[in-house]
Amino acid sequence: MSQPIAYGIDFGTSNSSIAVSYRRQVAPLDGLTDPGVPSLLYLDDVGLELVGDTAAQQYLLGSDPTQNRLMSSLKSFLADDLFTKTASWGRTWSLEDLTKFILRHLKRQADERLNADVKRVLIGYPVVFVGAEGDRFETLQALALKRLEKAARLAGFKEVEFLDEPTAALYHDDLTSGINVALDFGAGTFDISIVQYRSRPRRATEVLATNGIAIGGDRFDCAVFKME
Numbered sequence: 384m385s386q387p388i389a390y391g392i393d394f395g396t397s398n399s400s401i402a403v404s405y406r407r408q409v410a411p412l413d414g415l416t417d418p419g420v421p422s423l424l425y426l427d428d429v430g431l432e433l434v435g436d437t438a439a440q441q442y443l444l445g446s447d448p449t450q451n452r453l454m455s456s457l458k459s460f461l462a463d464d465l466f467t468k469t470a471s472w473g474r475t476w477s478l479e480d481l482t483k484f485i486l487r488h489l490k491r492q493a494d495e496r497l498n499a500d501v502k503r504v505l506i507g508y509p510v511v512f513v514g515a516e517g518d519r520f521e522t523l524q525a526l527a528l529k530r531l532e533k534a535a536r537l538a539g540f541k542e543v544e545f546l547d548e549p550t551a552a553l554y555h556d557d558l559t560s561g562i563n564v565a566l567d568f569g570a571g572t573f574d575i576s577i578v579q580y581r582s583r584p585r586r587a588t589e590v591l592a593t594n595g596i597a598i599g600g601d602r603f604d605c606a607v608f609k610m611e
Contacts, residue, residue: 389503390493393548394486394531395422396458396513396570396601401489403497404505412493420492422458424484427451428472434488456601457481459571461527462512482534490539502541506531507548509572510595549576550590558582562591570600 389404400419402411411417425431425438428450433441442453452471460466460478468477494500508528515523528545535543546554549565558580567574574595581587 387497387499387501389505389542390490390501391505391507391551392486392489392535393419393507394458394482395419396456396572396599398422398570399485399489401493403493403501412496415489415492415496420485420489422455422485424454424457424481425451426454426471426476432484434485454481456571457485459513459601461530462514462523464523464526479530479533479537482531483537486535486540487538500539502539503544504535504540504542505544505546505551506535507551508545509567509569510547510549510574510576510593511572511597513571513597513599516597547574547576547593549574549595550578550593552576553578553580554588558588568599572597572599 385405385407387403387405391402391404391409393400398419399422400416402409402416404410420435421439423435423438425433425441427441427445431441438453442451445451450472457478461482466478468475469481470476490501490504508531511520512524512527515527531545532543548569549567552565552567553563553576558578560580560582563578563580565576565578567576572595574593576593577591579589579591581589
């Protein structure tokens with residue numbers, strides 16, 4: 384098989400995944416693609432940085448909650464211009480730093496499997512980030528993408544591109560000619576993309592419309608936990 388040329392990453396609110404692109408095909412990377420890695424980050428006072436299931440397991444082993452932190456749903460804060468950094472044990476992390484840990488974990492795990500150092504990445508993003516709704520949509524949406532790009536570069540990528548998540552789901556070869564719709568109900572947002580797909584005379588995908596709203600699984604989880 385030829386050398387990998389890029390990764391595709393879905394940085395999700397609850398789970399994140401990565402796949403690899405070659406010149407003529409796209410391939411999954413076993414469990415890194417499906418089911419992916421929980422978007423959990425563990426930090427502690429001795430400098431340990433863990434991602435995914437290992438992060439949760441290490442947190443549960445801790446006996447002193449003041450000496451460790453478990454973070455989740457970082458994606459939901461990317462469009463929050465009031466959240467710029469956090470600090471513990473005399474150390475400070477920007478939101479980009481925190482996001483970097485998860486993206487870097489995915490890259491390192493994929494690189495190890497492929498014996499490569501892939502520098503290009505295509506990252507999916509919600510049509511509307513949590514917190515970007517309303518009059519300041521363009522400003523806050525741009526802020527979230529800027530932060531995500533910086534995090535990707537901190538994680539070791541040199542070339543970073545983006546594609547909205549529901550449209551990305553419609554870029555494959557088994558679509559039916561005509562209008563196709565993707566509905567993406569995630570932990571943070573609910574997005575939709577409508578595309579016109581033509582298989583003849585040449586394959587072509589035209590995006591007709593996209594939209595999104597910040598209603599996702601996290602809100603349902605909160606409602607369940609608040610019920611008496």
